[in-house]
Amino acid sequence: MSDPTLLVLASLAEGDKHGYAMMEDIHHFAGVRLGPGTLYGAITRLEQRGWIRAVKSTEDRRQPYTLTVDGRRHLEEQLSDWNQIVRTGLKRLKHA
Amino acid sequence: MKKLARWLTRFYPRWWRARYGCEFEALIEDSTLTVLDLFGVVRSALEMRMKTTPSPHIVSLASRDIPHGHELESSVEMPQPDGSTMLVRNFCREIDLGDSYVTLNHWSRGAQPAQTVLVFGRKGEVDGDFGTDKTEMLVLGPDGTIQRTEQTVKTWLKYDAIRDGLRDRYRNGMQAGLTPDEIFQRIRSEN
Numbered sequence: 531m532s533d534p535t536l537l538v539l540a541s542l543a544e545g546d547k548h549g550y551a552m553m554e555d556i557h558h559f560a561g562v563r564l565g566p567g568t569l570y571g572a573i574t575r576l577e578q579r580g581w582i583r584a585v586k587s588t589e590d591r592r593q594p595y596t597l598t599v600d601g602r603r604h605l606e607e608q609l610s611d612w613n614q615i616v617r618t619g620l621k622r623l624k625h626a
Numbered sequence: 627m628k629k630l631a632r633w634l635t636r637f638y639p640r641w642w643r644a645r646y647g648c649e650f651e652a653l654i655e656d657s658t659l660t661v662l663d664l665f666g667v668v669r670s671a672l673e674m675r676m677k678t679t680p681s682p683h684i685v686s687l688a689s690r691d692i693p694h695g696h697e698l699e700s701s702v703e704m705p706q707p708d709g710s711t712m713l714v715r716n717f718c719r720e721i722d723l724g725d726s727y728v729t730l731n732h733w734s735r736g737a738q739p740a741q742t743v744l745v746f747g748r749k750g751e752v753d754g755d756f757g758t759d760k761t762e763m764l765v766l767g768p769d770g771t772i773q774r775t776e777q778t779v780k781t782w783l784k785y786d787a788i789r790d791g792l793r794d795r796y797r798n799g800m801q802a803g804l805t806p807d808e809i810f811q812r813i814r815s816e817n
Contacts, residue, residue: 553653567669571674574642580807580808
């Protein structure tokens with residue numbers, strides 16, 4: 531799973547984060563290092579689709595984001611699809 | 627690093643810089659960039675340049691039932707090509723009196739003076755999906771002037787059903803705890 535938008539959603543499922551914290555978290559749990567351009571491309575798309583939104587912050591420039599209800603639902607659907615693919619793939623490998 | 631951050635942000639279109647520029651520069655300053663990251667920024671900036679301006683942002687929205695009709699009150703931030711936003715406020719009241727109706731529309735766009743339009747319509751013959759109404763429209767100008775227009779208009783009856791459906795979806799979404807933006811995005815993705 532290396533789709534940057536899904537990685538961002540998965541990172542925000544744990545709690546609100548700003549860009550740098552997302553980059554660190556994604557590197558930690560997925561082993562993928564998203565560059566700033568890729569990360570903000572994903573943030574822009576996700577915000578325009580209404581799957582994440584900016585939250586008020588005490589920090590001046592670092593803007594935290596949060597998952598919306600629709601974003602959480604989309605992530606759940608995507609992960610469920612992936613889960614199905616993984617389970618089918620593993621089952622077929624066992625029988626091969 | 628600050629200079630590099632500012633230089634890289636300039637690749638992005640103005641609307642994008644207005645929304646994300648400051649936080650993006652902060653991220654660049656915090657990060658250790660590789661050559662691949664620089665290419666990533668340029669690619670992402672080109673992608674954003676090919677996009678149209680972002681969606682409107684619904685600041686507030688309220689819909690109420692009133693005797694023989696309903697009211698809708700909204701304020702929406704409309705993105706402008708230069709990256710700024712224009713606040714559009716609107717108040718609409720519709721009253722259905724059976725064989726006739728009255729609508730009141732009051733709105734303002736940014737710093738422009740507010741405009742008010744009052745329509746009295748008498749429902750005419752229905753032919754298929756359309757009705758023919760005789761209407762009188764009063765445009766109440768901010769300078770106290772009144773423009774009066776009488777005309778026979780063809781109305782699309784399906785529009786009422788679509789509008790009622792949208793209003794119900796907004797109300798259900800609000801009751802479910804969604805923000806107006808989330809409801810708007812949901813409706814947009816469903817249509």
